[in-house]
Amino acid sequence: MNAPAPAPATTIGPPLWLLAEITYRCPLHCAFCYNPTDFAATTVELGTEDWLRVLREARAAGSVQCAFSGGEPLARDDLEVLVAEARRLGFYTNLLTSGVGLTEARAAALKAAGLDHIQLSFQDSTRELNDFLSHTRTFDLKQKVAAMIKANGWPMVMNCVIHRLNIDYIENIIDMAVELGAEYLELANSQYYSWALLNRDQLLPSREQIERAERITNERRQRYGDRIRIFFVVPDYYETRPKKCMNGWGSVFLTVTPDGTALPCHTAKMLPGLSFPNVRDMSVREIWYDSEGFNHFRGDDWMQEPCRSCPEKEKDRGGCRCQAYMLAGDAAAADPVCDKSAAHHTVLKAVDRAQGADSHALRAAPLVFRGPAESKRLIAEASEAARS
């Protein structure tokens, strides 16, 4: 692969968004998790001092939004220390959490540290679907956490990943969010990476399901008016043009994974032939402006047809590099969601399989739940396949 010449530094804006994935540890087992399926290979996490340095370097390079994510970020007991430093540096600090592990004491400590916002995800990991839908344990936990969020004066954003198995209950999800007092609700259809890709046949909703969910979402918007703002994100498999993934490669997003690998998006590590720097070895500024990994898909020298001559190439930047790699087998190809892509049929095939009653058989196949044991099994399977 020819390495494109790096774009002149003046055209590259600062890494406005820092996603700090501070741990892969998580009490949940979500079948749609975007963490890499081989996450169990990460055994050593960046320490507190390294994270503090990353925060300082990123802020100096112009980062302003900082999201603490994971895994479950509350699994780290230095979260409060990191938040306090981020806030002191002038970051707007977001905590992306399932709420599991948030006690009154930790909420108070996070408030004192200056945490600006909590995004609470529904603990719908599909294994707990019945519980979730029956409003019992999940509702109790969410109610407790929601009350803490309110009591501390944080704005409340709820996030629920939508998929085939919960989309028909979207009215329950919306009503629950309103009942809990959320100001924003993100109904984000699962995107098919990592664990969700393994489970795609079981998770991709049918067209009919999506249309119904959109209609109900609109009805609920009317009903609740200003009480809640609801965002509904359609799965991109049902589009004919790709999303402008990460707002463009190396344009605003910087992800740092639990082991310190710096990535232009949280799944980019899967791309072959690219090397991504580690914050232990390189400063954030160097990583952002000078590293091969971040410069690789900047500009348009890397583009092939149909992207290269496409009038819409700046609008979507060719879509998602990971999706191109996963579905077309080439990270520099057009995102197969695009109906101009030679591999668009791979998307259509998955969509076809999601329609109608015969998909019942697919749903009977077991879901692969995210977890360390499953991750180790997948790592072993992959190395077995590589040997043969």
Next chain:
Amino acid sequence: MSETVGVAATARPRVSAKFRLQWEDAQQSWVLLYPEGMVKLNASAGEIMKRCDGSRSVDELVAELERAFEASGLHADVMNFLDMARKQHWIEM
């Protein structure tokens, strides 16, 4: 027909608790930060917003801007901006 009440000249606008206003050196601009998002303000919007701290009435704010930029007749522009900012929930009165 607009249903907005408009902005009273005696109102004392302040940045809403839902947003944080701060100067960003890297962007050479004032920005409004909110959950997982950012509004980058242009120069004149920044000059108005940074004066929305609840201490000045709209009239005082306009007078201050006119002095600072040796300009006159800014009243209508500032009112339009504040009306928009209030609708966006950037400011409270």
